[in-house]
Amino acid sequence: xxxxxxxxxLPPPEHRRVFRFVxxxxxxxxAFSCWALVNSRINDAILIAxxxxxxxxxxxxxxxHNNGGDHPTSIPAAVPVGSDTTVSAVxxxxxxxxxxxxxxxxxxxxxxxSCDAESAQVRVYVYDLPPEFHFGMLGWDGKTTAWxxxxxxxxxxxxxxxxxLQHSVAYWLTLDILSSTLPPQNLSRPCIAVRVTNASxxxxxxxxxxxxxxxxxxxxxxxxxxxxxxxxxQAELVKYLMRQEEWRRWGGKNHLVVPHHPNSMxxxxxxxxxxxxxxxxxxxxxxxVANLKKDIIAPYRHVVPTLGDHDSPAFQQRxxxxxxxxxxxxxxxxxxxxxLYQLLKDENDVHFTYGSVRQNGIRRATKGMASSKFCLNxxxxxxSSNRLFDAIxxxxxxxxxxxxxxxxxxxxxxxxxxCIFVRASDAVRKGFLLGMLRGVTQDQWTTMWRRLKEVAHxxxxxxxxxxxxxxxxxxxxxxxxxxxLKLQLHKSSRFQRTQSxx
Numbered sequence: 001x002x003x004x005x006x007x008x009x010l011p012p013p014e015h016r017r018v019f020r021f022v023x024x025x026x027x028x029x030x031a032f033s034c035w036a037l038v039n040s041r042i043n044d045a046i047l048i049a050x051x052x053x054x055x056x057x058x059x060x061x062x063x064x065h066n067n068g069g070d071h072p073t074s075i076p077a078a079v080p081v082g083s084d085t086t087v088s089a090v091x092x093x094x095x096x097x098x099x100x101x102x103x104x105x106x107x108x109x110x111x112x113x114s115c116d117a118e119s120a121q122v123r124v125y126v127y128d129l130p131p132e133f134h135f136g137m138l139g140w141d142g143k144t145t146a147w148x149x150x151x152x153x154x155x156x157x158x159x160x161x162x163x164x165l166q167h168s169v170a171y172w173l174t175l176d177i178l179s180s181t182l183p184p185q186n187l188s189r190p191c192i193a194v195r196v197t198n199a200s201x202x203x204x205x206x207x208x209x210x211x212x213x214x215x216x217x218x219x220x221x222x223x224x225x226x227x228x229x230x231x232x233x234q235a236e237l238v239k240y241l242m243r244q245e246e247w248r249r250w251g252g253k254n255h256l257v258v259p260h261h262p263n264s265m266x267x268x269x270x271x272x273x274x275x276x277x278x279x280x281x282x283x284x285x286x287x288x289v290a291n292l293k294k295d296i297i298a299p300y301r302h303v304v305p306t307l308g309d310h311d312s313p314a315f316q317q318r319x320x321x322x323x324x325x326x327x328x329x330x331x332x333x334x335x336x337x338x339x340l341y342q343l344l345k346d347e348n349d350v351h352f353t354y355g356s357v358r359q360n361g362i363r364r365a366t367k368g369m370a371s372s373k374f375c376l377n378x379x380x381x382x383x384s385s386n387r388l389f390d391a392i393x394x395x396x397x398x399x400x401x402x403x404x405x406x407x408x409x410x411x412x413x414x415x416x417x418x419c420i421f422v423r424a425s426d427a428v429r430k431g432f433l434l435g436m437l438r439g440v441t442q443d444q445w446t447t448m449w450r451r452l453k454e455v456a457h458x459x460x461x462x463x464x465x466x467x468x469x470x471x472x473x474x475x476x477x478x479x480x481x482x483x484x485l486k487l488q489l490h491k492s493s494r495f496q497r498t499q500s501x502x
Contacts, residue, residue: 115181122193124193202246298470336378377399
């Protein structure tokens, strides 16, 4: 038997090659095991986000201004989260203890009673515009009721994903204000803003036009149309508002309009400029149309999923010093990106590359930001970008290189506590930026990292809204601006009676 086994022929060459390949594969997997351990916390955070159906945006902020069409993507749309009986929110991070209450701190809890005109900070009248101005763009027909049933998350139309979603502010504000009169057993939300159906009781008149979605979906000509659907909707909106007594009474100053996308409402923005706008920045607005005195800067809806507090890598677990991924060649103020690219592209601890949402770009950005100590937010075609808010929810200290940027909620948030600001002229000096970042000690970085974890919830859009999230912070800013606006309006009406009699 022994002799017979020795005389057995060797396996064929192809079998030996397979055997060697299996051994090589096993050794390769073993070599990467250490890398997997280092990145385990980041991967866990991504898996948690996926398990909770956290909506991921398929959109690169640098492309958002250049294409008015839909952007097909495998990343899901915004889906309000609900249970079998009531609507409930998903928060990835635990409660934050804050030193002082902010915009949404005066909210109601479950069982505290309904939110009414007496208890709210601002009373909002919502124009019953036809569905084509709002939820009709999402496939809702509105044949039986003026508005969708917002008490049932399954009945709420879903906002599309892709580049559309980062400018979806009007959608979240509309859902929130429509839900403000629901019984607390159906939906518990902060009581900053409440809807009133009597226009004489209103402080603010909300115009529920999904202007950013209209730009993204309806800017192109279709068929034999000579004018885009987006332009038609803007023209109809202007005519509608000009006929309203509420608009004529104060010239539209107490109206709230949400053209958050920088290219939205191009034709109507000047005609409606008396209104309070909710914008991403002022980069494409002349100061007589939009300015910080009357208007509101709101955050983009972030692209990457939020890191939970316990899943956020600390200083030593973030090997990359500085991170940037996006379009490099930009116009106007964005030219600083090209100069920084030439300065930083060969640095070993810097990730500075072109990137987009294609080829799994969102997941790469998620891991990249969570692996980096600092995330560069450099001016592009406009002063702001979604990248800043991706960095905040990734707990990657933002380095803002945008001299003309305006920031959301800066009256209550001190961004210098969790961001680093660098003038563009300094950033492009050889060795300046990296020298400054490498000079930040671990203790200094950790202080900013902890503050990022505390403030990240202020930049979350969700339904139902939660205390101090982005929706409530916007309503709080509206209430704040209404104080000075009411002073102006009341002073202007002092001699209204005597003028009418004369």
